[in-house]
Amino acid sequence: METRIKIADILLDSLPFIKIFRGKMIVIKYGGSAQANPRLKEQFAKDVVMMYMLGIKPIIVHGGGKDISEMLDxxxxxxxxxxxxxxxxxxxxPIVEMVLSGSINKELTAFLNHHGIKAVGISGKDGGIFEAISKEEFSYTGKITRVDISLLTALLQNGFVPVIAPVAGSSEVNHPGYNINADMVACEIAKSLNAFKVIFLTDTKGVLDAQGNLFSALNEEKILELKKLGVITGGMLPKIEACLECIKSGVQKVHIIDGRIEHSLLLELFTSKGIGTEIF
Incomplete structure (x- = not known):
């Protein structure tokens, strides 16, 4: 009986959040262990199904850095x-695009469809969603210059969940396209769709201080201070840059959470305490 009461309490705790998020668009950057571990893949799919069934409109952007590095090696x-x-x-x-738009994108799309979601795998080239230019001369790592959300809007209106590979097209004819940082892709999509939230799944608890303790919440002033002190470095830098860009562009809140925890999405969205770092 105590277990049943506890379950009821959890459901009641989630009710206000369900009301707030219903009908809202939430962009999820999917990567790290959650993308590689079979059990975590399963839990992620179930989390997205739950969100979908509760009337939330998820948009998924995936990375693939580890798979790309392995193939290049x-x-x-x-x-x-x-x-x-x-x-x-x-x-x-060409290898980057093959891995991102091919094996990773289609595997994730099929996995979500298997669990009861109408998912559609696309890249930024499809429907001309993204156009980019080189971040540096002779580099095919790109910076997005134009976003067209018409395809995404059509998919969402018809009940589909877009699963997006971070590859962009070019204004040049016969150009191979650009590899775009998936964190920035998630941010650009959130800005263009006026999404309610962006959630980044990572292999850390969130943003940590110098002693390894979690910051449960951060604002721009504190983030800039942490960058100057060298607390925020390496792979966390692109995520933080994307987070700040999202907030400045009207996204309500951005979350960096530990994708190694089962059902991390549900714990962050539908519990009072959450599990990661909330940026506002």
Whole structure:
């Protein structure tokens, strides 16, 4: 009986959040262990199904850095990173797109469909969603310059869940396209769709202080201070940059959560305490 009462309490605790989020668009950046571990994949799919059934409109952007690195190593193509961003070369771009738009995107789409969601796998090239330019000369790591949400809007209006690979097209004819940081893709989509929230699944608890303790909430002033102190570095930098860009553009809140925890999405969205770092 005590267990049943506890379950009822959890459901009642989630009720206000269900009311707030119903009908809202929430962009989820899916990556890290949650994307690689079979059990975590299963729990992620179930979380998205729950969100979908509660009337939330999820939009999923996935990464694929680990798979890309493994494939480039197999083909003996070197990778270089600067401040957490991969420098994509002309030689590596076709491989990057093959991994992101092919194996990863379609596997995730099929997995979600299997669990009861009408998911559609696309890349930023489809429907001309993203157009980009090179971030640096001769680099195929891109910066988004134009967003067209007409395809995404049509999918959402018809009850589909878009699953988006972070590859963008170019204004140049016969150009191979650009590899875009998935965190920034999630941010650009959230801005363009006027999404309610963005959630980043990572392999850390959230944003941590110098002693490894979790910040439950952060604002821009505190983030800039942590960057100056060198507390926020490496792969967390692109996420933080994307978070701030989202907030400045009207997204209500951004969350960085630990994707290694089962049902992390539900725990962050539908419980009073949450589990990660909320940025506002």
């Amino acid at each position: 197999i083909l003996n193509i070197k990778s270089e990173f600067i401040d957490g961003h991969r420098i994509t070369t002309q030689e590596s771009m």
